[in-house]
Amino acid sequence: MTSDERRFAGIDRRTVKPALLVLALAVLMSVVLPLIDSTTPYHDQVHRGDVAEIADGITLVPTPGWDLATGALVGHTRSPVGSTAATELVDGSVDFYVQAAPFAGTPSALLTRVNQISADLHHARGRAAAATHRYAVTTRQGVVGVADDFAGLTRQGSVVAFVFRLREPSTASQGPSREGVEIVVSGPRGSISRRRDDIVTMIRSIRAAS
């Protein structure tokens, strides 16, 4: 067979099958699966009595009816939750995101750092979000954190920062280890207002093991 006979529209027929197979796989992974995911709702509703472990030794009581999108419920997972972990709860269009990681400073320093990162990211993306004045937030355990609110074009919300002292010292010389917890709640204005009580209750429920 001559090379002309092996070609269709200038392309060697022998190369069509492997190339299209790879292209189909790429479309499946980067287009079809994300599309299916974006149209599939969460079904993992939190029930009364469920407790989320947001980091090793720190828990949060989610409001029943919200969906756990990411994270671990106490007693439901085998993998240990480390000192750096993320938890995400969603209810409709409202997102309640918790990030925990070791942090040696104050809640105010943590909020400043989180806001600085957020400002850098917004600047890079050419977006802006105005932050309000800071105010104190206290958990039922008595741990005092600091928060501010933000308002973007389509979403508004709050950022709250706590620093918990954990029971077990990380090393004898450093004293008790400290765990920073950042909570970002965001959603459309009306949706946030309707869920205000749920959100406040969840934030106040965060506690370190004593």
Place this chain on the structure above:
Amino acid sequence: MSTLAADRRYAIEQSGWGEDFRLVQPHNLAFWVYCVLVAAGAHVLAGQISIAAAAYSGALISGLIAFGLLAVAYLWFIHYEDRYTTVPRKLAAAGFVWGFVGATGAFALLGNDAVMSLYAKAFGASFAFDWGAALAAPIDEELAKGAGILLLLALAPKLIRSPFDGLILGAFVGLGFQISEDISYAWIGAANAFGDVGATWSTIVVRTLSSIPSHWMFTAVFGAGLIWFIGRPDVPARKGLGAGLMLTAMLMHGLWDASAAIAGNSAFGWIVPMTVAGVLIAVFVWIYENTAPIEREWMRELMAPEVERGVVTPAELDALAGPRTTLRRYIRAQPDPRTARHVLDAESELAHQIARDGGAETAAVQRARAGVGRARGT
């Protein structure tokens, strides 16, 4: 033509040794798909890097430097192990770029997120927390990297002639993926720790220490399996073995990712990763030992006429075409090991030149032959 000369021609033809790799092949659809997917991957990665550069630049730079050095070390090692009919640099580079950009950006980043999210939606977040990565990454990532080997096979059918080539090319593709992922993890580590660069260095240490049983090895095993599955002109297809090796790569990858969930709170959490590392290394060595003989045979056939000419001694040919233990034993047994090493290097260069010139008696081959004499000090 003498039998030895005919064998030489046959070895060059069968091995594809000396063939140049051309990526730009407008009549080859694999070339266009390669370009489109690498461009798509670069676009996705550029979005990620712009985030990292804006908010976590210290972590990004640390990751680039540390894992850049790790990449150099592994590139040297893979090249060192590919000592017979070596994979051309341009082909190795195309494989590395596919792993670094195409397989990550155009496949795994979006695919993994979607699959893990779907696991959370279908079976609950706790299930996804334990098993999501282990059930998503081995399938998405091994197929994404293997897709690159398939494209390169369509682009260089004369160069990828044995499962050994699949092993080496797979290692280059996997290494590209691994380094890309390592750099991402470096700045994501800081992002998850409120921008703390100390977290990045913890990630760098952990990822470096666990870099042996990782993507370069998973994909090397997968690549050898893929070539066995498809078959080559001199290597008949062995579908069962090929499929078994590809599944082994996926299974080991899955077990590695599931090790925390399997171990739970047990004090023996190290057992699963150590077992995976042991099995993976054993499979890699088994493939190497079972695929290198055809490469050695090609080297022997290519250089046999040089023994007849008196340029290479039979013992040197045994060292050149033998396993590394034979090579080391030969060098140690020589009165001047340094000179012996120089002679073998010159003979290896002569072999490459003969292959590049298709077995013809060219001026370059004669210069390379003279180089052997110079290395001997004669």
